[in-house]
Amino acid sequence: MSLKTALGATTALAICAAGTAAFADGHSPTITIATVNNGDMIRMQGYTDQFTEETGIAVEWVTLEENVLRQRVTTDITTNGGQFDIMTIGMYETPIWGANGWLVPLDNLSDEYNVDDILPAMANGLSHDGTLYAAPFYGESSMIMYRTDLMEEAGLEMPDAPTWEFIREAAAAMTDRENDINGICLRGKPGWGEGGAFITAMSNSFGARWFDMDWQAQFDTQPWRDTLTFFNDMMQESGPAGFATNGFNENLSLFQQGLCGMWIDATVAASFVTNPEDSEVADSVGFALAPDNGLGRRSNWLWAWALAIPAGTDQAEEALQFIEWATSTDYIELVAENEGWANVPPGARTSLYENPNYAEVPFAQMTLDSILSADPNNSTVEESPYVGVQFAAIPEFAGIATEVSQEFSAYYAGQQTLDEALENAQAITNEAMEAAGYQ
Amino acid sequence: MATQHSRSAARIMMAPAVFLLLVWMLVPLCMTLWFSFRDFRPLRGGDLGFAGIDNYIRFVSSSSFWPAVGTTLMIVGGVLLISIIFGVLLAILLDQPMWGQGIVRILVIAPFFVMPTVSALVWKNMFMDPVNGVFAHLWRFFGADPVVWLQDASVFSIVMIVSWQWLPFATLILLTAIQSLDSEQLEAAEMDGASPLARFGFITLPHLSRAITIVVLIQTIFLLAVFAEIFVTTGGAFGTRTLTYLIYQRVLESQNVGLGSAGGVYAIILANIVAIFLMRIVGKNLDK
Numbered sequence: 164m165s166l167k168t169a170l171g172a173t174t175a176l177a178i179c180a181a182g183t184a185a186f187a188d189g190h191s192p193t194i195t196i197a198t199v200n201n202g203d204m205i206r207m208q209g210y211t212d213q214f215t216e217e218t219g220i221a222v223e224w225v226t227l228e229e230n231v232l233r234q235r236v237t238t239d240i241t242t243n244g245g246q247f248d249i250m251t252i253g254m255y256e257t258p259i260w261g262a263n264g265w266l267v268p269l270d271n272l273s274d275e276y277n278v279d280d281i282l283p284a285m286a287n288g289l290s291h292d293g294t295l296y297a298a299p300f301y302g303e304s305s306m307i308m309y310r311t312d313l314m315e316e317a318g319l320e321m322p323d324a325p326t327w328e329f330i331r332e333a334a335a336a337m338t339d340r341e342n343d344i345n346g347i348c349l350r351g352k353p354g355w356g357e358g359g360a361f362i363t364a365m366s367n368s369f370g371a372r373w374f375d376m377d378w379q380a381q382f383d384t385q386p387w388r389d390t391l392t393f394f395n396d397m398m399q400e401s402g403p404a405g406f407a408t409n410g411f412n413e414n415l416s417l418f419q420q421g422l423c424g425m426w427i428d429a430t431v432a433a434s435f436v437t438n439p440e441d442s443e444v445a446d447s448v449g450f451a452l453a454p455d456n457g458l459g460r461r462s463n464w465l466w467a468w469a470l471a472i473p474a475g476t477d478q479a480e481e482a483l484q485f486i487e488w489a490t491s492t493d494y495i496e497l498v499a500e501n502e503g504w505a506n507v508p509p510g511a512r513t514s515l516y517e518n519p520n521y522a523e524v525p526f527a528q529m530t531l532d533s534i535l536s537a538d539p540n541n542s543t544v545e546e547s548p549y550v551g552v553q554f555a556a557i558p559e560f561a562g563i564a565t566e567v568s569q570e571f572s573a574y575y576a577g578q579q580t581l582d583e584a585l586e587n588a589q590a591i592t593n594e595a596m597e598a599a600g601y602q
Numbered sequence: 603m604a605t606q607h608s609r610s611a612a613r614i615m616m617a618p619a620v621f622l623l624l625v626w627m628l629v630p631l632c633m634t635l636w637f638s639f640r641d642f643r644p645l646r647g648g649d650l651g652f653a654g655i656d657n658y659i660r661f662v663s664s665s666s667f668w669p670a671v672g673t674t675l676m677i678v679g680g681v682l683l684i685s686i687i688f689g690v691l692l693a694i695l696l697d698q699p700m701w702g703q704g705i706v707r708i709l710v711i712a713p714f715f716v717m718p719t720v721s722a723l724v725w726k727n728m729f730m731d732p733v734n735g736v737f738a739h740l741w742r743f744f745g746a747d748p749v750v751w752l753q754d755a756s757v758f759s760i761v762m763i764v765s766w767q768w769l770p771f772a773t774l775i776l777l778t779a780i781q782s783l784d785s786e787q788l789e790a791a792e793m794d795g796a797s798p799l800a801r802f803g804f805i806t807l808p809h810l811s812r813a814i815t816i817v818v819l820i821q822t823i824f825l826l827a828v829f830a831e832i833f834v835t836t837g838g839a840f841g842t843r844t845l846t847y848l849i850y851q852r853v854l855e856s857q858n859v860g861l862g863s864a865g866g867v868y869a870i871i872l873a874n875i876v877a878i879f880l881m882r883i884v885g886k887n888l889d890k
Contacts, residue, residue, distance in 0.1 A: 407750075
C-alpha cells in the first residue's frame with residue numbers, strides 16, 4: 164500500500180467514525196455496561212436489540228471475567244473514571260459503595276417494575292440504610308448437586324438437609340479412583356470469590372468467624388482448625404487431583420463430564436448441569452441443601468449479580484431504563500418464551516417462585532429454600548461485627564481474603580502444614596486490619 | 603564538523619522529544635513517590651494524609667516481602683538459564699543446512715509473538731490441566747499419575763511458560779551471532795584434531811559471549827516485570843507471588859495505593875541494582 168493510499172484510507176475511516184459518532188449523538192443515546200462473562204449475562208446481551216428497538220437507547224457492552232470485572236469497576240468508581248453507565252456488581256460491593264455515595268439510589272423505580280417483588284434477602288443485601296442501590300439480575304445461594312445414580316449404587320439416600328458427616332461418608336462411598344469418579348468436587352482455588360467464598364461459608368457451619376467483635380482475626384481458634392482439617396481430609400480421600408486449583412468453572416466441567424459424585428456450589432449451576440446439551444449426566448442430578456453441623460448455621464452462601472448506576476454518569480435516566488428492562492418480570496418471560504423456564508435468571512423475584520411453570524423446574528424449590536436459609540446479618544454461630552455470609556462487607560476484605568485463601572490452598576496442596584497456614588492467615592489478616600485502622 | 607549554529611538547531615529540534623520522554627517517565631515516577639508517602643486508600647475515601655515512611659516499613663516488614671523477592675529472582679534466573687542453554691543449542695541446530703529451513707526458523711520464533719495471556723491460558727488449560735491436559739493424558743498413557751503442575755510444581759510451571767515465550771528471542775539473537783562465526787576457524791580446529799565439544803567450548807561459546815550478555819540484559823529487564831502468566835495461571839498462589847504481583851495485590855486487590863507505591867519504589871531500586879550490575883558485566887564483555 165502506498166503512503167498516499169494509506170493516508171486516503173485513514174482519512175476515510177476517520178470521517179466515517181466521526182459521522183457515526185455524530186449520528187449516535189444526534190439520534191440515539193448510548194449507554195456502556197460493564198458485565199461479567201457468565202451464561203445469563205451473555206444471554207441478556209443477545210436480547211439487547213429488543214431494548215434498543217423499544218427505547219431508542221443503544222447499548223455497548225464491556226464483558227469481562229469475574230476477577231477482572233471487579234478490578235475494572237472498582238478502579239473506575241474509586242477514581243471517578245466515568246467509563247461505565249451501568250456496572251454489574253454483587254452483594255459485597257453494593258452496600259459499601261452505596262454508603263460512600265458512589266451509586267445512584269434506585270428509589271424512583273416505576274410502579275410497573277414492582278420493586279416489592281424482589282426477594283427480601285436480595286433487596287436487603289443490595290441496600291444500605293434501607294435504600295436499594297442495585298437491582299438483582301439474578302440471585303443465588305449454594306446447594307448440593309449430586310448424582311442420583313451413584314448414590315443409588317452406593318446404597319445411600321440423600322436427605323434434603325444432610326450433615327457434613329453424611330456428606331463425607333457418601334463421598335467416600337461414591338469414590339471410584341479406577342474410573343476417575345471423585346466422590347465430591349469442591350472449590351479449593353485461591354481467590355476471595357473462589358475457594359475463599361466456599362471455605363468461609365463452610366466455616367460458618369463449623370462455628371468459625373473471621374473477626375470477633377473487636378475486629379481481631381480468629382484463625383487461631385478451634386472452629387477454623389476443624390473446618391480446614393475436615394475439608395482437606397475429605398478432599399484428599401474423595402476429591403479430584405489438584406482440587407486446590409479448582410474453582411467454579413473447573414468443577415462445573417468435572418461434574419458435567421460425570422467425574423463428580425457431589426458438588427456443592429452456586430445454585431445457578433443447576434441449569435448447566437441439567438442441560439443435556441452441555442452435561443453428560445443431565446438426567447441423573449439431584450439437589451439438597453448445603454450441609455450443616457447441627458450448630459444452627461448451614462454452609463450455603465448468598466449472592467446476587469446486580470446492576471447499579473455509578474454516581475458519575477450523565478446518563479442515569481437511560482441507565483435506569485435499562486436496569487428496569489433487564490431485571491423485570493417481562494425480561495424473565497421473554498427468556499422463558501425463547502429458551503424455556505429452566506434458563507431464566509433465577510433467585511431475584513418472588514413471583515418467579517409463585518409461577519406454576521417455574522415450579523416444574525427440578526431445582527427451583529431447592530434454590531429458593533437455600534436462598535431463604537442464608538442470613539447475611541446472622542451468618543455466624545458466635546456474634547460477629549460484619550454483614551455477609553461468605554464475605555465480610557468491609558472494603559479491606561477482598562484483599563485480605565485473597566491472600567488468606569492462598570495460604571489455605573498451599574495447605575491443601577501440601578506445601579505447608581495446617582499450623583503454618585493458620586498462623587500466616589492470622590498474621591496477614593491482623594496486619595491488614597491494623598493498617599486499615601481497625602485495631 | 604558541526605558548527606555552533608547547527609548544534610543549537612539540533613538541540614532545539616530534539617527538545618520536544620526529550621521533553622516528552624522526560625514527562626513520560628517522570629510523571630509516573632513522581633506520582634509513585636508521592637503516593638508512597640501518603641495513606642491513600644480509595645475505598646476508605648481516598649487520600650487520608652501524610653504517612654511518612656510507614657508504607658515503606660510496612661511493605662518491607664510484611665511477611666510476604668522476602669518470599670516475593672526470592673520468587674522473583676528464582677523465576678528470572680530459571681528463565682534465563684533455560685533460554686540461554688536451549689537458545690544456544692537451538693541456534694546451533696538451526697544453523698545447520700536442512701530442508702525447509704525458513705519454515706522451521708519461523709516456527710521456532712513464533713511463540714515470541716503470542717500474547718502472554720493467551721500462551722498462559724493455552725498452557726494452563728491444554729497442557730497442564732491435571733484431568734484433560736495433554737501432559738495428564740501422556741502420563742496416564744505410561745501408567746503414571748498425572749502431575750498437578752500449577753499446584754505441585756508451580757514455580758517450575760511458570761518458568762516453563764515464560765521460557766517458552768522468551769526462548770525464541772534468545773535463539774534469534776544467538777543464531778544471528780552464530781551465523782557471523784568464521785567457518786574457517788572451525789574447519790582449522792577440526793583439521794587440528796579438536797573434538798566437537800572442544801570446538802564448541804573454545805570457539806563457538808566465546809564467540810557467543812557478547813550475544814549471551816545482551817540476551818541476559820534485555821531478558822532480565824522484562825522478566826523482572828513478569829505478571830500476566832502468574833495472573834492467569836496461579837493468581838500468585840503456591841509460592842509464585844513475585845514482587846510485581848505483590849505490588850498489584852496491594853494496589854488493586856487491597857486497594858492500598860500508598861502501600862503498593864512504596865512497593866513500587868522498592869521494585870525500581872531492585873531493578874536498578876540488577877541493571878547496574880548487569881551493565882558492568884555487559885560493559886566488560888562488549889569492550890573485549
